[in-house]
Amino acid sequence: xxxxxxxxxxxxxxxxxxxxxxxxxxxxxxxxxxxxxxxxxxxxxxxxxxxxxxxxxxxxxxxxxxxxxxxxxxxxxxxxxxxxxxxxxxxxxxxxxxxxxxxxxxxxxxxxxxxxxxxxxxxxxxxxxxxxxxxxxxxxxxxxxxxxxxxxxxxxxxxxxxxxxxxxxxxxxxxxxxxxxxxxxxxxxxxxxxxxxxxxxxxxxxxxxxxxxxxxxxxxxxxxxxxxxxxxxxxxxxxxxxxxxxxxxxxxxxxxxxxxxxxxxxxxxxxxxxxxxxxxxxxxxxxxxxx
DNA sequence: TTCACGGAAGACTCCGTTGA
DNA sequence: TCAACGGAGTCTTCCGTGAA
Numbered sequence: 001x002x003x004x005x006x007x008x009x010x011x012x013x014x015x016x017x018x019x020x021x022x023x024x025x026x027x028x029x030x031x032x033x034x035x036x037x038x039x040x041x042x043x044x045x046x047x048x049x050x051x052x053x054x055x056x057x058x059x060x061x062x063x064x065x066x067x068x069x070x071x072x073x074x075x076x077x078x079x080x081x082x083x084x085x086x087x088x089x090x091x092x093x094x095x096x097x098x099x100x101x102x103x104x105x106x107x108x109x110x111x112x113x114x115x116x117x118x119x120x121x122x123x124x125x126x127x128x129x130x131x132x133x134x135x136x137x138x139x140x141x142x143x144x145x146x147x148x149x150x151x152x153x154x155x156x157x158x159x160x161x162x163x164x165x166x167x168x169x170x171x172x173x174x175x176x177x178x179x180x181x182x183x184x185x186x187x188x189x190x191x192x193x194x195x196x197x198x199x200x201x202x203x204x205x206x207x208x209x210x211x212x213x214x215x216x217x218x219x220x221x222x223x224x225x226x227x228x229x230x231x232x233x234x235x236x237x238x239x240x241x242x243x244x245x246x247x248x249x250x251x252x253x254x255x256x257x258x259x260x261x262x263x264x265x266x267x268x269x270x271x272x273x274x275x276x277x278x279x280x281x282x283x284x285x286x287x288x289x290x291x
Numbered sequence: 292t293t294c295a296c297g298g299a300a301g302a303c304t305c306c307g308t309t310g311a
Numbered sequence: 312t313c314a315a316c317g318g319a320g321t322c323t324t325c326c327g328t329g330a331a
Contacts, residue, residue: 203301203302218302218303228302228303229302230301230302230324230325234324251292252292253292261325261326264292264293266325266326266327268292268293268294270324270325272293278292278293279292280292280293
């Protein structure tokens with residue numbers, strides 16, 4: 001694999017802050033952690049260009065302006081805007097002629113890849129924060145925890161990064177809109193699936209129940225629930241099966257039938273794909289005497 | 292009870308059409 | 312011009328069968 005590459009002009013004021021951190025092995029393996037963090041007043045001419053760095057970068061514009069080149073697109077950055085990027089990909093960011101005051105953090109952690117994927121698939125890297133957003137304060141809080149290194153602060157920093165990432169994920173383009181509250185028909189469809197999960201449910205039948213065409217229905221269902229209708233049906237069935245495996249004496253064959261999957265081999269395949277173990281193994285795990 | 296495989300069915304995405 | 316709808320093609324998942 002090609003090596004990490006960086007090219008930069010470190011033009012920032014003397015009162016800028018930059019902390020390069022060495023987290024404990026425990027923090028590196030088990031917690032979210034900051035690798036570098038700072039608050040810059042970047043001068044005209046400041047830029048960074050890099051790729052293939054195992055890190056995720058959050059940059060919030062406090063004042064002034066800059067630009068970001070990422071994913072083959074160029075983004076202008078102004079006050080109140082933030083970006084999150086995967087530093088494995090090529091990136092170039094620079095201050096404008098008026099300078100660029102930023103709070104930033106390079107972060108990493110075990111679950112960050114998946115969360116970044118969630119963020120990245122719901123819009124480009126750049127988001128505009130609403131007035132009153134917690135994110136600027138969270139970055140300041142994270143910086144404060146990183147200034148004094150101890151186990152307590154590593155734990156608190158991990159918690160802060162977790163909240164920061166959650167806030168970022170909630171900033172996706174859909175979530176910014178006021179209409180993200182679960183529409184009535186989606187909530188009703190979810191209840192309908194839970195009532196009828198053991199029956200034969202198709203997209204046609206579901207859409208028909210709500211007098212909609214199936215594709216707009218499926219699109220809206222996934223947009224607001226996070227699951228396609230099919231995924232939601234299967235998850236509902238698997239949840240019921242887990243309950244029966246734990247609290248009943250029914251055989252796997254019987255449970256498959258009860259939850260609406262007549263073919264037991266198909267039931268086992270579905271179960272294993274989601275739970276990483278077979279139904280019988282799941283039952284043994286939960287019914288084993290505890291030490 | 293579990294696993295592997297192949298055909299069938301369903302779901303998703305893209306894009307053209309329609310109507311406001 | 313833009314948003315919503317729906318058809319077509321492609322891809323994914325489901326389901327049945329047979330063997331261990």
